[in-house]
Amino acid sequence: MINKRYKHLREKNNYTQKYIAKKLKISICKYQRKEQGKAFFNDIEIFKLSKLYLVKESYFLTYKGR
Numbered sequence: 001m002i003n004k005r006y007k008h009l010r011e012k013n014n015y016t017q018k019y020i021a022k023k024l025k026i027s028i029c030k031y032q033r034k035e036q037g038k039a040f041f042n043d044i045e046i047f048k049l050s051k052l053y054l055v056k057e058s059y060f061l062t063y064k065g066r
């Protein structure tokens with residue numbers, strides 16, 4: 001699932017949920033819900049995450065099943 005990509009990149013870069021939430025200017029609770037797939041990241045948040053992780057925005061928008 002796509003939401004696993006958020007957690008994978010966060011853990012790969014040794015970032016906490018608190019750190020990412022702060023970067024996105026959202027609460028930790030909101031970030032957790034989004035990372036778990038219970039809510040969606042908006043376009044601006046996806047843009048910020050792509051810059052933070054140095055990946056294309058499309059990385060978060062496409063799914064290649066494994």
